[in-house]
Amino acid sequence: MQPAPIQHFLNTQDLSRAGLDALLAEAARYKRHRAGDALKGKSIALLFFNASLRTRASFELGAFQLGGHAVVLQPGKDAWPIEFELGTVMDGEAEEHIAEVARVLSRYVDLIGVRAFPKFVDWSQDREDRVLRGFARHATVPVINMETITHPCQELAHAMALQEHFGGSEPGSDPERVLRGKKYVLTWTYHPKPLNTAVANSALTIATRMGMDVTLLCPTPDYVLDERYMGWAAQNVAENGGSLRVSHDIESAYAGADVVYAKSWGALPYFGNWEAEKPIRDRYRHFIVDEAKMALTNDGVFSHCLPLRRNVKATDAVMDSPRCIAIDEAENRLHVQKAVMARLVAQRA
Amino acid sequence: MQPAPIQHFLNTQDLSRAGLDALLAEAARYKRHRAGDALKGKSIALLFFNASLRTRASFELGAFQLGGHAVVLQPGKDAWPIEFELGTVMDGEAEEHIAEVARVLSRYVDLIGVRAFPKFVDWSQDREDRVLRGFARHATVPVINMETITHPCQELAHAMALQEHFGGSEPGSDPERVLRGKKYVLTWTYHPKPLNTAVANSALTIATRMGMDVTLLCPTPDYVLDERYMGWAAQNVAENGGSLRVSHDIESAYAGADVVYAKSWGALPYFGNWEAEKPIRDRYRHFIVDEAKMALTNDGVFSHCLPLRRNVKATDAVMDSPRCIAIDEAENRLHVQKAVMARLVAQRA
Amino acid sequence: MQPAPIQHFLNTQDLSRAGLDALLAEAARYKRHRAGDALKGKSIALLFFNASLRTRASFELGAFQLGGHAVVLQPGKDAWPIEFELGTVMDGEAEEHIAEVARVLSRYVDLIGVRAFPKFVDWSQDREDRVLRGFARHATVPVINMETITHPCQELAHAMALQEHFGGSEPGSDPERVLRGKKYVLTWTYHPKPLNTAVANSALTIATRMGMDVTLLCPTPDYVLDERYMGWAAQNVAENGGSLRVSHDIESAYAGADVVYAKSWGALPYFGNWEAEKPIRDRYRHFIVDEAKMALTNDGVFSHCLPLRRNVKATDAVMDSPRCIAIDEAENRLHVQKAVMARLVAQRA
Structure with missing residues (x-):
């Protein structure tokens, strides 16, 4: 056998x-x-x-x-x-x-x-x-x-932190349902170097798996993720409800969000040709998560996988706010x- | 609350x-x-x-x-x-x-x-x-x-080794008193690089805390330690008895010493300007702890925090002598x- | 006392x-x-x-x-x-x-x-x-x-793997005797860099200790090992039976072998003068352990201490063969x- x-x-x-x-x-x-x-x-x-x-x-x-x-x-x-x-x-x-x-x-x-x-x-x-x-x-x-x-371990820690926040880990609650229909924004942020798409791929995967209404917010179509992960997300939407859309407009993406998850990554069409990507990336420093953007949300929580460059990816005020659950996520x-x-x-x- | x-x-x-x-x-x-x-x-x-x-x-x-x-x-x-x-x-x-x-x-x-x-x-x-x-x-x-x-952990290990040597860890002895009034020399030594003052600051702090008669022996006034630690030492003398003096004279400093503790460090007035300090430091290689100097002491013990460059900071004979308690200190x-x-x-x- | x-x-x-x-x-x-x-x-x-x-x-x-x-x-x-x-x-x-x-x-x-x-x-x-x-x-x-x-720990692991293979670790078997008289080939192999002789010295030592008939196969007399280890091997032969010979002929060395153990090392006469050794070493890439050579053996087992460069020291086919006991040796x-x-x-x- x-x-x-x-x-x-x-x-x-x-x-x-x-x-x-x-x-x-x-x-x-x-x-x-x-x-x-x-x-x-x-x-x-x-x-x-x-x-x-x-x-x-x-x-x-x-x-x-x-x-x-x-x-x-x-x-x-x-x-x-x-x-x-x-x-x-x-x-x-x-x-x-x-x-x-x-x-x-x-x-x-x-x-x-x-x-x-x-x-x-x-x-x-x-x-x-x-x-x-x-x-x-x-x-x-x-x-x-x-x-x-x-980064699937990060996905689990992230989902767990969201369940904790929205009540899913309390006795009697239904963790399967607690995240359904929440408005989730995965926002690209600036970083001086082109980074791995791993956490972005993972965030998209787990957020759609949990049945959330997911927006992938990024500067241009060049920053959309690899078709494998876009495909997983689409499959997850089909099986778990929720939705997936790509946006390049900060205001409408943040509007009413329950969750803002930030990550920087390099644009795949420029992979290995990073000198050409750099001037593009440099134009989008304003994607930083700050209080003004968070004010557009539905009293949303913020998280990030860490390590995070303060005042580059998110401001001190956002990181030190009680709405930041990045430390809980890291503990998880x-x-x-x-x-x-x-x-x-x-x-x- | x-x-x-x-x-x-x-x-x-x-x-x-x-x-x-x-x-x-x-x-x-x-x-x-x-x-x-x-x-x-x-x-x-x-x-x-x-x-x-x-x-x-x-x-x-x-x-x-x-x-x-x-x-x-x-x-x-x-x-x-x-x-x-x-x-x-x-x-x-x-x-x-x-x-x-x-x-x-x-x-x-x-x-x-x-x-x-x-x-x-x-x-x-x-x-x-x-x-x-x-x-x-x-x-x-x-x-x-x-x-x-x-380096407060080193201070504790050092004090413990001295208490052991002078009888303070035997049952019935009074560790609080056993080091009081002992003659303690903290001697600067040569080292090819300018080193951290941490252990010197700490030696001064704990030796005065233990109520010893402490001599800081160093080449010139430029090698006196930062005022914060000189101040701690002065405060300790005031509270615990003992004394503190600075000396640039090897013979009188070693005379009658019960404890010789060696350490090299860079002169603070030259901090960051080490090329200017180097020729000064180079003139004081004779601060090495050797048998001739130890012979001036009251059958004193020698110690060092380690790592130690043999025949630069102390001679082989001093390190291998039964009066060297550096290994005990390290164990502690x-x-x-x-x-x-x-x-x-x-x-x- | x-x-x-x-x-x-x-x-x-x-x-x-x-x-x-x-x-x-x-x-x-x-x-x-x-x-x-x-x-x-x-x-x-x-x-x-x-x-x-x-x-x-x-x-x-x-x-x-x-x-x-x-x-x-x-x-x-x-x-x-x-x-x-x-x-x-x-x-x-x-x-x-x-x-x-x-x-x-x-x-x-x-x-x-x-x-x-x-x-x-x-x-x-x-x-x-x-x-x-x-x-x-x-x-x-x-x-x-x-x-x-x-590398004496490797020797023990190697001997143990051979005993396991030839039956010495089964209850009732006599591990002392199970390797006696087996035909053992320690073969030099090519490697782009001149490597340590440690494992070769050790293989020679333990193989002769176990009473095997040992052949040291290497390109030229320059690749014979240090006299200390050749001497240990000779002493072991005298005390434990078996034999030791040096060979530079691949075919006769492999013929009828029960064990082939491979290792690369630098030639001692060129020690520190490796640029001069390199063209010599480069001429003996054909010492690689491959299926053709293993076919000359007595259904022999192959091993190596690892790390091993595949298709340089031994071919994929040899490494992936059931006659390769290198993983068992590593576990041991x-x-x-x-x-x-x-x-x-x-x-x-």
């Missing part, structure tokens, strides 16, 4: 709605009672190809709080550079192949977390998510996406990831 | 004498019995803006020995660079603000340790200790100084820090 | 055959039952002067699985650069001396692991193994070689190191 395929956690879109709701409910339980033994004697390898503060701390502490241990590895810095292509003659920089890395780590640990941002040269390459897919293909234990070209990373790790380990027990 | 202000551990000078003695007594207990459960299920984030061996190892192991877990973060290396000014438009290198870093970490962990050396450009800036103060202002959990412009870091962490966590329970 | 000398784990050659067999048996038990409490409340400092994936992860997890904790330090990166010579005037880059580092860490932890590759400039210097020897001389706790100019690192750590700690209890 063939073993069941390994369950990874690569994207929320791979989960059923029931599975998603169960994870969020479990995360809420972990927030009330931090400790547990779901990972007793278990371990997770956290592979960081890029910097991290919240992800690193929350995964490492989540493992500890559940009785497990996280090993943090930084390939190319304290571990060897890795090859991800199949069939190559490895006479370049990479000292070992993902096949060996994933197989060996699978012998040591029960879970593997991977953070691997795009290389920002060729989107057609980066959109294949080869680092994460390489681990998922070769590992014999579950792989968790710690942000590559999507700890709890949703405990739920994810516990479920993946339990499924294999 | 306003919550009580958070208790941090930023400087020993913030502690009452009773509080200081209680910490040292608790550290002595931890040295006899290493393990405990004072941090069971608790965690500490250790933020290193600079390199570390002893501090890193002793905090991480201290947390483990008490049932807790330390997460080690290096902002700017494996985590994002951080902005500490309020109100800035963050379009430079920093990707996030201390307000978010401190608030988020406070949701994850029970304690935050911070190591942040001066930038060595402008002492009027560095003396504000903005990194540590930024964490203390924004964090909602206690913050521990792991060396910034003072582990135990005093367990006492500090345990107390800060207990105060919030 | 003098205390007994500290037992380190620097080379398998320091162990009696009974001691070696006992370690392998204990490792096999740890592979069947991962967890234990042999390191409960204990700790190990892992000092990495070079990159690592398997060593880092397996030691850190091994400590965790036995109830202990590993502190990972990278001197020169997150900790201070270290001086290893005695008597030097330390006015160069090093900020502290091995004497202090080893003594202080010995106060904090129960074990010290050291990875320190050669500097590749002067073999007469590197062959003294000064970093490891420095720790062993100054530490007051056991020191473990995590790969310097030999975890278990043999638990056995080593547990024994060293028990000896001092």
Whole structure:
């Protein structure tokens, strides 16, 4: 008999709605009672190809709080550079192949977390998510996406923070319904560098999944997200109600919003050609989230995945306002990831 | 009702004498019995803006020995660079603000340790200790100084080693009194680079606090320490007895000393203008602690905070002598820090 | 009374055959039952002067699985650069001396692991193994070689994988005898850079220790290993039976082999003069382990210590073949190191 395929956690879109709701409910339980033994004697390898503060701390502490241990590895810095292509003659920089890395780590640990941002040269390459897919293909234990070209752990933390705000995590409330029909604005903001679209892709995915009326607000059509994620959002709207529209008009987008979620990203048509994108981006510094814009909303809440450049993406007043739930969202990373790790380990027990 | 202000551990000078003695007594207990459960299920984030061996190892192991877990973060290396000014438009290198870093970490962990050396450009800036103060202002959990412009954990370890040597940690002895009136020399030594004054500031602070007769021995008046710490020392002398004098004469300073503590530091009037200081510093290589100088003492003990350049700051013979208690002092870091962490966590329970 | 000398784990050659067999048996038990409490409340400092994936992860997890904790330090990166010579005037880059580092860490932890590759400039210097020897001389706790100019942990993992394959870890089998007389080929392979001889030295040492008929296959006499390790191998042959020969002929070396172990290394006569060695090395790319060569063997198994460059040192087909036991060998690192750590700690209890 063939073993069941390994369950990874690569994207929320791979989960059923029931599975998603169960994870969020479990995360809420972990927030009330931090400790547990779901990972007793278990371990997770956290592979960081890029910097991290919240992800690193929350995964490492989540493992500890559940009785497990996280090993943090930084390939190319304290571990060897890795090859991800199949069939190559490895006479370049990479000292070992993902096949060996994933197989060996699978012998040591029960879970593997991977953070691997795009290389920002060729989107057609980066959109294949080869680092994460390489681990998922070769590992014999579950792989968790710690942000590559999507950021599903952030999605769960974000959804949880919104449910908390709008009442969904109170006993007796129905978290499935509490976000339905809320007006949600995902707004692009300026940033001096062209950034990853991962969180934007993820925000669009989870907001539509929750049945919200979603506006993607961005400077020009060039800033619309990759068709894969626009497609997921459209599919989510079809299945969960709500709506999706793209807008380039700040005032009408903010008008009556219940949620404003901000993120900066580089325009995909200019991917790898960032010098050409820069003058365009520079013209839209006024997309900053400020009090004037927030005043147009329906007493809306503001959030951001962090890290955030103050007074570039959002003003001090917005960040320090009681309507800012970014810190709650960041805290929730700890709890949703405990739920994810516990479920993946339990499924294999 | 306003919550009580958070208790941090930023400087020993913030502690009452009773509080200081209680910490040292608790550290002595931890040295006899290493393990405990004072941090069971608790965690500490250790933020290193600079390199570390002893501090890193002793905090991480201290947390483990008490049932807790330390997460080690290096902002700017494996985590994002951080902005500490309020109100800035963050379009430079920093990707996030201390307000978010401190608030988020406070949701994850029970304690935050911070190591942040001066930038060595402008002492009027560095003396504000903005990194540590930024964490203390924004964090909602206690913050521990792991060396910034003072090094209070080193002070405790140093005082403990002296108490051990002079009999204060034996049952029935009075640790409060055992160091009173001892002749203590803090001697500047040569080092090829201009170093932080933190340990010198701290040595002066704790030695006067313990009521010793303290001599600050340095090449010229330019090497006297910042007025804040000279002031603390003067205040300590007023309250605890003992004395404080500055000397530039090696022989008279060493004569009859019970304790010689060595440290190199850069002259504050030349702060940021180090090329001008270098020829002055180079003239005082003979401040090295050697056997001839130690022979002038009252069979005195020698110590240093480490790291130490052998045969530059002290000779091999001094370092390898049974009168050198630097290794004991380094060991004590582990135990005093367990006492500090345990107390800060207990105060919030 | 003098205390007994500290037992380190620097080379398998320091162990009696009974001691070696006992370690392998204990490792096999740890592979069947991962967890234990042999390191409960204990700790190990892992000092990495070079990159690592398997060593880092397996030691850190091994400590965790036995109830202990590993502190990972990278001197020169997150900790201070270290001086290893005695008597030097330390006015160069090093900020502290091995004497202090080893003594202080010995106060904090129960074990010290050291990875320190050669500097590749002067073999007469590197062959003294000064970093490891420095720790062993100054530490007051056991020191473990995590790969310097030999790699004894890899040897144990390799021997264990071979015993597993040839039946030695089954109940009732005699692991001491199961490898005797097997035909073992250690083959040099091409690599774009001149690599450390550590694993080659170690493979020769353990293969002869196990009484196998060992062929060292390399391009020219310049690639023969250092006389110290050739001498160990000759001594092992004398004591354990088996044989040792050097060959430069691929076909006859592979013919009838039971085991093919591959490794690349730089030619010692060209040590530090690598530009002169490069054109020689470049002529022997055909030493790659491929299916044609493996077809000459006695249905032999293939292994490698990893990291491995696919299609440079061995082909995809060899690596992905069921005869490749490199992943088993890598897994065994975890278990043999638990056995080593547990024994060293028990000896001092």
